[in-house]
Amino acid sequence: MVHTDSIRLNTKGFSDTIDITGKVERIVKDSGIKNGIVTVFCPGSTGTITTIEFESGVIKDLQNALEKIVPSDIPYEHDYRWRDGNGFSHVRAALMKPSLSIPIVHGGMTLGTWQQIVFIDFDNRSRRREIVVQIIGE
Ligand code: ZN
Numbered sequence: 130m131v132h133t134d135s136i137r138l139n140t141k142g143f144s145d146t147i148d149i150t151g152k153v154e155r156i157v158k159d160s161g162i163k164n165g166i167v168t169v170f171c172p173g174s175t176g177t178i179t180t181i182e183f184e185s186g187v188i189k190d191l192q193n194a195l196e197k198i199v200p201s202d203i204p205y206e207h208d209y210r211w212r213d214g215n216g217f218s219h220v221r222a223a224l225m226k227p228s229l230s231i232p233i234v235h236g237g238m239t240l241g242t243w244q245q246i247v248f249i250d251f252d253n254r255s256r257r258r259e260i261v262v263q264i265i266g267e
Contacts, residue, residue, distance in 0.1 A: 146249045164234060164267060166266060172259070177222050
């Protein structure tokens with residue numbers, strides 16, 4: 130069976146990192162699916178879904194690392210073309226990927242104890258987001 134739901138979020142942009150583990154857990158539980166896979170997907174080219182230990186130190190470390198890999202203060206072709214100033218947001222999102230899949234076994238996600246599911250909004254403004262959660266299994 131297939132169960133599809135969504136999570137609505139208001140974000141601040143600029144690598145705003147939001148723990149959505151509890152919301153995904155709720156959807157998995159409500160689906161009644163005991164064994165399968167859950168996919169969490171961001172429809173949008175400036176956001177990512179990943180896992181991290183949801184702790185302010187390592188969240189800042191990831192934000193600092195991304196600032197080094199994809200700086201926000203260098204020229205981007207996208208910005209010359211569209212003037213929306215978020216070339217860095219698109220590049221970060223492409224590198225981090227828009228979705229994540231997690232196995233479900235015996236009714237629960239197989240996440241590690243210190244492994245939370247996060248949505249990171251790389252855009253250069255606040256956004257309303259609707260994250261798609263789809264579960265396939267039985
Ligand atoms: Zn853009």
